[in-house]
Amino acid sequence: MPKVKCSTVSRLRAFVQEFGHNIFSTDGLVLFCKICNVKVTAEKRFAVQQHLSRDKHINGVERSKSQNEKNNTQSFITDVPNRSEYFLDLTRTFLSCNIPLNKLENPAFSKFLEKYTNKQTPDRSTLRKNYVSICYDETTDANGRYIANIMIGILEVGNIGKMFLLNSEVLEKTNHSAIAKVLDKSLSILWSQGIIHDNVLLFLSDAAPYMVKAATSIQTYYSKMIHVTCLAHALHRVAEEIRIHFPNVDELINNYKNLLADNRISFLFENLKQALVVQCKSSECTD
Structure with missing residues (x-):
């Protein structure tokens, strides 16, 4: 009889069972290495074994053995939705001080951080792909407050219309509901007698998920509005996906x-x- 190909969930759970729950975890979609804090290619068993044989993983295992089990869990287990606070703080520090992320690849600097923080030093690619975008999306002013700037312009045929800063609003949180509220409030400033919803034709923003969700939620009221995201962000996401495959x-x-x-x-x-x-x-x- 021909071999029946097992499902992705079964294959990932088998790897977790084989190599240990203290090494890998899975949500049924990806295999996650708790020691290295990264997703692991798990199409074949050889790829998993190759990850386990890398120096970075071996050093991480040795370091974890010297720690208490509870501390080890808190330091190295990071679920995909809950990003590591240490990695995020490290990225923000480097960006604010204009320190290139490739300095993390310096062996002396990497060992210094690991010695005094007792945490594994991440690769620059890990920070660049997962944490740099967060630092830029959550733009703050000098006092650490979240600021939303609403700019408006006139759509003209054949040339670019003038743009004006309509409103600057301090936000408690940067999420889709906050953006939708500040946009509606800003348009109330423009049309104090009542918003002319059909005159709002275009909404330009970056491609952050909360901006996309905000645009989707307000299109119910602004039926003629088209949401256009930054082309550079879209090309960047395509380029990042290509890099993964090569x-x-x-x-x-x-x-x-x-x-x-x-x-x-x-x-x-x-x-x-x-x-x-x-x-x-x-x-x-x-x-």
Whole structure:
């Protein structure tokens, strides 16, 4: 009889059962490594074994053995919906101090963080894919408050209409309901006698999930409104998905960029000097 292919849920649960609940967990869709705090490719058993043999995973296991079971759970088990607070704080600190995330790949710096925080240092790719977007989406002012800026413009044929800042509102939370309320309140400022819903034709925003949900919720009242998200965000998501499927190419490009990073300033400076010399010589010839 031909072999019956097992379901994804059964396969993932089998891996958890085989390698231990203290190593892996699953929600039925993905296999999650509790030690490394990452999703693991689990199409085949070989891919799971390959992850277990990596130095990063082995070091994580050794470090977890020296900790109390309760602390180990709190430090390393992070469900996909509940992002690690440590990773998020680390990303915010690096971005606010203009420190490149690739500095995390420095062995000395990585060991320093692990020694004094007793937490595993994440890869820069993990922070870039999962945490940088959160820091940018949750924009705050100098006092740490969430600010929503509502800008309006006139749609004209053949040219770009003028844009105006209609309202700036302090938000308690950045979610779809808060955005919907502040948008409705701002349009009440424009039409104090009553909002002309059919005159609202276009809603431009970024592609954050709560913005998409906010646009969907208010389209019931603004029936002629079309929601358009940032094209750059859409292309970025497509590019991130492509990178997942071509890890070797991704690593090659990252290594090449790191190779040029230290020489970039000197390279530009040398080219600038050459340009100035040529320009000076040219001006002398014309004089």
